Amino acid sequence: MISLRLECPCCARDMTVPINYPAVEYTCFSCHSGTRLWAFPALLQEQRGSLGESLHVDDESSCFFHPDRRAVTPCDGCGRFLCALCDIEFNGRHLCSSCIESGMKQDTLPQLRREYVRYDAAALALAIYPVLVFYLTFFTAPIVLYLVLRYWRTPISVLPRNRWRFIAAGFLAGMQTLGWGLLAASIFL
Amino acid sequence: MRQRSDIPYRRLPGRARKRFGVFTRQRQELWLASDHLLLVEHNGFTERYKRFYLRDIRLLVMCRTPAGRIMNGVLALLLTLCILYFLGLPPDFVGNPEWTILAGILGAVAVASIVVLPLNIIFGPTCACQIHTAVHAERLYALGRVRTAGRVISLLRERIEAVQGRFVSSAEAGEVQRVDEETPPSVEPSDQQKQAEDKEGNAEDRAD
Numbered sequence: 001m002i003s004l005r006l007e008c009p010c011c012a013r014d015m016t017v018p019i020n021y022p023a024v025e026y027t028c029f030s031c032h033s034g035t036r037l038w039a040f041p042a043l044l045q046e047q048r049g050s051l052g053e054s055l056h057v058d059d060e061s062s063c064f065f066h067p068d069r070r071a072v073t074p075c076d077g078c079g080r081f082l083c084a085l086c087d088i089e090f091n092g093r094h095l096c097s098s099c100i101e102s103g104m105k106q107d108t109l110p111q112l113r114r115e116y117v118r119y120d121a122a123a124l125a126l127a128i129y130p131v132l133v134f135y136l137t138f139f140t141a142p143i144v145l146y147l148v149l150r151y152w153r154t155p156i157s158v159l160p161r162n163r164w165r166f167i168a169a170g171f172l173a174g175m176q177t178l179g180w181g182l183l184a185a186s187i188f189l
Numbered sequence: 190m191r192q193r194s195d196i197p198y199r200r201l202p203g204r205a206r207k208r209f210g211v212f213t214r215q216r217q218e219l220w221l222a223s224d225h226l227l228l229v230e231h232n233g234f235t236e237r238y239k240r241f242y243l244r245d246i247r248l249l250v251m252c253r254t255p256a257g258r259i260m261n262g263v264l265a266l267l268l269t270l271c272i273l274y275f276l277g278l279p280p281d282f283v284g285n286p287e288w289t290i291l292a293g294i295l296g297a298v299a300v301a302s303i304v305v306l307p308l309n310i311i312f313g314p315t316c317a318c319q320i321h322t323a324v325h326a327e328r329l330y331a332l333g334r335v336r337t338a339g340r341v342i343s344l345l346r347e348r349i350e351a352v353q354g355r356f357v358s359s360a361e362a363g364e365v366q367r368v369d370e371e372t373p374p375s376v377e378p379s380d381q382q383k384q385a386e387d388k389e390g391n392a393e394d395r396a397d
Contacts, residue, residue, distance in 0.1 A: 009252040009317035022356040035252040
């Protein structure tokens, strides 16, 4: 039997729950809310990293980062030899930590991307909200047009999203700019 | 040029604001890929992602919360008070500006209650869900209703079990356990809580 210390999702009190079946029902002793829990085999697996084998023979390849450890694979990014400790399996590729770091910085590993700025949503909000105080659109409409043109080709999300917000924002900003242009023309001409 | 992720994602039901999300514009969505669950947190004009790989998920927890019932109670109380107020109004209240303004405000409250109360009843009871990995437990605010959470969790269980297999306890490894045979285990307070409660009890005894 496995006993786990869990935090109740309702009252945040810690409790020890024995888990011996795939689905367990229990009642929190503090808030008395009925809780259901589903366990998966990963619960039983101990996750320990391997240090890698020591190098005993001189003519064996050694790890680039740990010269006293035997290399098990080359990095698929930079080709350096890696020991079991340095080898990071990622999406079927074997990479070293520095390649992953540079991939995150250069945005070449989209699976590691943790945040996107939604320039399309920002542009649309900037095109809509200032309409309430119409004079603000004199300043915001060019900014919206800049955002639309500058970030049109930039990925906006890892999720399948279309660019209707950019189109709507561009259209609104275009209309606002046209309105200001007509107003200026009517005053000066 | 930057690479764009071409991972096919499937949108899961459930979309809710985080606590105080009405003010902070924070809301959550869940998307499922072939090998991971993507938790998307919208925070104004940014999207933040947390990936839970199906092979790493240890537990899914769903706890029923009284929030829905409390909300129903509050809305029903507001509606009753508004109705009682309107029943007690004098027939010529329209001519009196104070009565009219108050009646307008309470009318708006009553209309909001009439709209929200049935919706809250239709959406069903509320719950709080968590997902656990070896290093982390994350609250899934997107799964705020029992019905939605049940659908999503059954789908996730199917996918996780396809990757990990079925859970068999270490003591009974080799035997196939049926979910039908499950019995609710006793839940005991953790050691730390027992110690804390003992200390509190001792302190009270001393004070007495």
